[in-house]
Amino acid sequence: MNIGQAAFESGLATKTVRYYEEIGLVIPARYSGNDYRNYSATNVDHLRFLQRARAVGFGLEVCRELLALYCDPQRRSIEVKALVLDKIQQIETQLHTLIALKSTLVGMANKCAGDESADCSIVETFAAPMKSIMPFMLVEPNHE
């Protein structure tokens, strides 16, 4: 099967499929005669696996681990589950961050008239001196 069909069946872009070969995730055979990639059913199965794993937010290196576990009949399901639980933790952290940012921004928006005048508490908040920290300013600079 050519790359275009493999890409279609897995739901990936052809560029992505080539990229996955480049980084050693799914390596197809080649036709003799021309340079075309020849994807087997197993290759396509792996591509689809990767598409699904990426779609739920796993990074490519974790996807590599997941694919290796998928291919390993000796796997222990606890290893797979650990990766999923770890990802859930990361998502929760992201959610907290985003919720905090949103509340900061909503606080700003509520204080801004949003009219034709130049008075704007938003830009003033961004420009405020270090010492007068706004109550809804949740993210502090990194003085490390």
Added chain:
Amino acid sequence: MNIGQAAFESGLATKTVRYYEEIGLVIPARYSGNDYRNYSATNVDHLRFLQRARAVGFGLEVCRELLALYCDPQRRSIEVKALVLDKIQQIETQLHTLIALKSTLVGMANKCAGDESADCSIVETFAAPMKSIMPFMLVEPNHE
């Protein structure tokens, strides 16, 4: 003022401050005699502004717009507010996505025994054929 002090006062890394010059955000004078950057109080004010705007999640190009508005006494606060409201929208979209991903992953984790056996509904979900879409599989491939 040298770059190190300007970076400290704005809460940015010196690398970041140099980068902001490179992309035309805050361009300091130079001392004559050596090649050192010389940051004015206004420069530092702008750097601090950028630090704050970045900290609440704005991308650099939007930060550029925000800074331009900050510098423009003829600004209309409605323009500033529009950028903030737009960002709030983006964050809400991200939140929805993350919540969906999390529920997908939690659903997977709950179905996986997580023991020494190789049976794992998680990898099976990733590998499932296209037609049998799992009920908690919320993200679909991009067939565009």
Added chain:
DNA sequence: TGTTGACCTTACAGTTACCGAAGGGTTTAT
């Protein structure tokens, strides 16, 4: 047979917002 169009190939540049390292000059303090 020629040619059109859809497909395939490689290689390189660009994206975001920086960070790290290499290799060197300047200033300040001891």
Added chain:
DNA sequence: ATAAACCCTTCGGTAACTGTAAGGTCAACA
């Protein structure tokens, strides 16, 4: 004088691709 603490430029790297250029291959149609 010399060492520490600054400063400089330039290049390469990050994640996960996407876009572009320049070209080779294949099937069908006139």
